[in-house]
Amino acid sequence: MAKPETFGAVDTCVDAVLEKVGKRIVLGLPLGIGKANQFANALYARAESDPEISLTIFTALTLERPSAGNELQRRFVQPLLDRLYTDYQDLAYNRARRKGLLPPNVEVCEFFLQPGSFLHSPSVQQSYVSANYTHVPRDLLDRGVNLIAQMVSPSTDGSGDFSLSSNPDLTLPVIELAQERGHRPITLVGEVNPRLPFVGGDARVPAGMFDFVLEGETFQRELFPAPNAPVGLPEYALAFHIAGLIRDGGTLQVGIGALGDAICHVLRLRHGNNADYRDILQSLDVDTERALCKLPLGLGPFQQGLYGASEMVPEGFLHLRRAGVLKRQVYADVTLQKLLNKGAISPIVDEDLLIALHDAGRIQCPLTEADTQFLQAAGIVDPSYSWRGHRFLDQHGELEECDLHSSTGRKKLLGSCAGKPLPGGTWLHGGFYLGSNALYRALREMPEREMAGINMTAIDFINELHKDRALKTAQRQYARFVNSAMMVTLNGAVISDGLENAQVVSGVGGQYNFVAQAHELPGGRSIIALASTRVSGGRIRSNIVWEYPHCTIPRHLRDIVATEYGVADLRGKCDRDVIEAMLCIADSRFQGELLEKARAAGKIEADYTIPEAFANNTPARIDAVFTQGHRLQLLPYYPLGTDLTREEAQLAVGLKALKEEGRKIWDLWPLIRRGRAACKSRAPEYKYVHECLQRMEFEYSDTFEHRLEAYLVAGSLVQFLDINRPLGVVCDPEPVGPDISPGS
Structure with a gap:
């Protein structure tokens, strides 16, 4: 070139x-x-x-x-x-x-x-x-x-x-x-x-x-940083349910955002704090009879580990790698990969590896020239040998039979490769990455040997099976593709990219690819994750709906749907059973209304009632689970760290909640009253409020409008920021000045 x-x-x-x-x-x-x-x-x-x-x-x-x-x-x-x-x-x-x-x-x-x-x-x-x-x-x-x-x-x-x-x-x-x-x-x-x-x-x-x-x-420019968003308790509840679906020795894909951060953190807990992980998951899981999802719960630490195959490489994958979770390596040969999957060989170059490859029909005895090229390229046969018509020419120029039947012959073939880890393993295939400055720094500073296990590659390799199907099927055993949604209908159709008025929120991206791929891979599953409700304009709305005029994933591709209240396995079920399962993971404040619509449409029997185990799907139940003992200490707002300072990290929680509360003054009045009291107080427990107000430059709030805004910020911090939860790793904070109290 x-x-x-x-x-x-x-x-x-x-x-x-x-x-x-x-x-x-x-x-x-x-x-x-x-x-x-x-x-x-x-x-x-x-x-x-x-x-x-x-x-x-x-x-x-x-x-x-x-x-x-x-x-x-x-x-x-x-x-x-x-x-x-x-x-x-x-x-x-x-x-x-x-x-x-x-x-x-x-x-x-x-x-x-x-x-x-x-x-x-x-x-x-x-x-x-x-x-x-x-x-x-x-x-x-x-x-x-x-x-x-x-x-x-x-x-x-x-x-x-x-x-x-x-x-x-x-x-x-x-x-x-x-x-x-x-x-x-x-x-x-x-x-x-x-x-x-x-x-x-x-x-x-x-x-x-x-x-x-x-x-x-x-x-030479700094890369665009995408600071990690705070993780709420509903997202952690979702993450625990999803972590229980991840099978050891399997394949993982997750997206960017707070939910992805939560999933990666909970998988770390499963591996490193297993007793706490089990305790929390079993407290959250009310489906003790496995009525909604019969997949066995993944409870143990990761012995074989996971392999990542994700179009978007989230920052959490590097944390999982450091924690010893993302450690399963895949190889670019189908037979080799299948032997590893079955446990017939280990990823160490030895005589058993040669025998297994021969028994599987991958290589012949005596070795052909193509066999030799494959084995040397795979790091199994000593590179110093040269093939000469069924024989090897060794480094001394002597011809030796390429005989796999004798231990002596096998040892000669292995040569300097014997006892070494099988090279060429990949623990992560990705299409693109985007994240915080910490992610970019970690990749820049990653040792060459560790970086060799990452293969950023073409999107059709990751998102589809039509090329190298046999190889991908062998590599992607027990695949779990986790993607988020905005809404899901009771019939299992998924809304992820647009609204009913045709406004586009984001795009289809690779979600359809992963859902379709999950249906094709043996043992593969698609997991659509969403919070059961959202707050918009001060009103709580259900994200599980009866119908919607637009969908991203049609209901004939329905698979697994998870909310903070549980997991519904929809694959292969009739409409009636799908609707029942979706009702059982909906917020209980909306179950009655949704049930009535299903009854009216004749999609469920008129006398059906929500089982008692699923009739208490409320935020209070989730909060009660997480506030027991030391559990909150395990669930930081920023489990992967953040580019924000301590005050910014706290403000991000409060401002997000404030945005959801609405704009009408009568909706916000309770926050204003609480915030004013916090601003006036010199109590130590409100020190963080004053530090956050200083970061927002409210020290000169001498107008009524500015004082009102300061009270709103203070009120949202007191109302929505749980100071019993750790923040996680944040940027070094700037020096903090005196307390700020906006005037009356």
């Missing part, structure tokens, strides 16, 4: 791209942190100033710095911007489309939106593309993609290679599919950023793959 043309200035690179590609550009930008932001901005600026350029940008998950919609949000967000995002360059097309100012020669299409950030934004809603993650390469080629611009990481070993790092997910399959189709050449631009972790495996590519490279200090 020819070396790419390198530029230190982005405008000259844009000139070169326009000269090569022309003025009709279809630009593919990776999702998340992998975008070449500076190149994309320069290209957009050029199109904005030149109407002869036609620019289509096809991407997903456009990240943007937090913004403030009101005064409270501004007070919270601005210091975060100053501390965490000063080095991040927002994408210019995003600012323009938010304001409806995209020029007519520029089109921006996304197949997955930053969740909830573009509701009621007409231009974004109209240009959204609903697509399965794995179909995006096809859609890109159908649109005529002719340019891909991606942030890459440079190697430090002198090879000159680059790493696609966070985003080989679509770049690799787009290039492969383009070659299969005979698609016209796609120009690749790499924006080199040494702060992006260098990840090997399939993400490692030669520099010659790129046509143009941007390199220099200008492009």
Whole structure:
């Protein structure tokens, strides 16, 4: 491959791209942190100033710095911007489309939106593309993609290679599919950023793959941090139920967010604090007769461990790795993997391994040349041997029979490989990653030997089975694919990406892929997780509904649904039994209304009643379980840590709850009264309240409006922040000044 043309200035690179590609550009930008932001901005600026350029940008998950919609949000967000995002360059097309100012020669299409950030934004809603993650390469080629611009990481070993790092997910399959189709050449631009972790495996590519490279200090930017959100007790209850479904020796996929953090933390508890894990799970689980889900509960620590196969690599996976949970390795040979699954061999190179491979028909005796190549590539046969017509030529130039029948012959074949761990094992396949600064730092500092077990790769490898089905089936034994939803109907249809008025909240992403894959894999299960209720505008609403005019996953793919109240196994059940199971994991405040609708539709018998064991599905019961003994001490708000300071971490809990409480003054009056009392008090138990108010710069609250806001913040902290729960690892806090008490 020819070396790419390198530029230190982005405008000259844009000139070169326009000269090569022309003025009709279809630009593919990776999702998340992998975008070449500076190149994309320069290209957009050029199109904005030149109407002869036609620019289509096809991407997903456009990240943007937090913004403030009101005064409270501004007070919270601005210091975060100053501390965490000063080095991040927002994408210019995003600012323009938010304001409806995209020029007519520029089109921006996304197949997955930053969740909830573009509701009621007409231009974004109209240009959204609903697509399965794995179909995006096809859609890109159908649109005529002719340019891909991606942030890459440079190697430090002198090879000159680059790493696609966070985003080989679509770049690799787009290039492969383009070659299969005979698609016209796609120009690749790499924006080199040494702060992006260098990840090997399939993400490692030669520099010659790129046509143009941007390199220099200008492009060395900090990555976009996504601070971990606080985890509530309902999410922990969900996590305990889900952790009980994870089978030792199995495969795990979870998504980003508070629920994913909670699941990873509870799996750590299961492994390292097993007695506490069992105690809490058995207290939460009222389905003692296994009426709703007959799968046996996973209670013990992880002996074999788990293997991760997840499109999104969550930060919690690194914590599970450190805890000794994510330790099951998979290998790129079907027979080898099946032998490991059965326990017929161990992942140590020895004579038994050779015998087992021969008995399974994977290799012959005497060895063929192909057998020799396979065994040496797999790290089983000494690399110093050279095959010569049924014989080995050893390092001394002597010919030896390739005989597996004798111990002497096997030992000679193994040579220096004997007794060593089987190389080439992968404990995590991922498509992309996004997280906190701690995640990026951990990947940058990860030892090479440990990093070798991570393979960031094409999304169709992770999300589908149609290629290498036999291998993936062997690797992904007892798979558990955990994805969250906004709502689920009593019939088991899942709503995850949009609302009844066609507003898109996020996107389908890979959820459908994983649900379908779970149905195809022997022993595989899809777990849809959701809180049973939500608070909106001060009102509690059920997330389990009778019907909804839109769904992401149709009911014929229903599998397992979990709420904080339990697990409902819906696979293969008739409608009546599905409805019964869903009623039993709904919040009891809504069970009666839902039951009446099912009765009226004739989908359940008229005299059916909710079993007593499931008739007390209330937040009070969940709270009662977690407040016993020392249990709360095991459940930090930020189990994986956070980029927030102590005060910010506390405020995030209070402000989130305040947002849910509504905006009408009579709804908020109890909080105002409680907050005013806390502001006036000098009692030690309210010290944290004053520290948080100082962080919000309420020390000069000399207007009625500001005092009211201070009281609301203080009230939400007192009402919703449980000071008996640890926060977890937070940033070093800034020095704390004197107590702040807003004036009367």
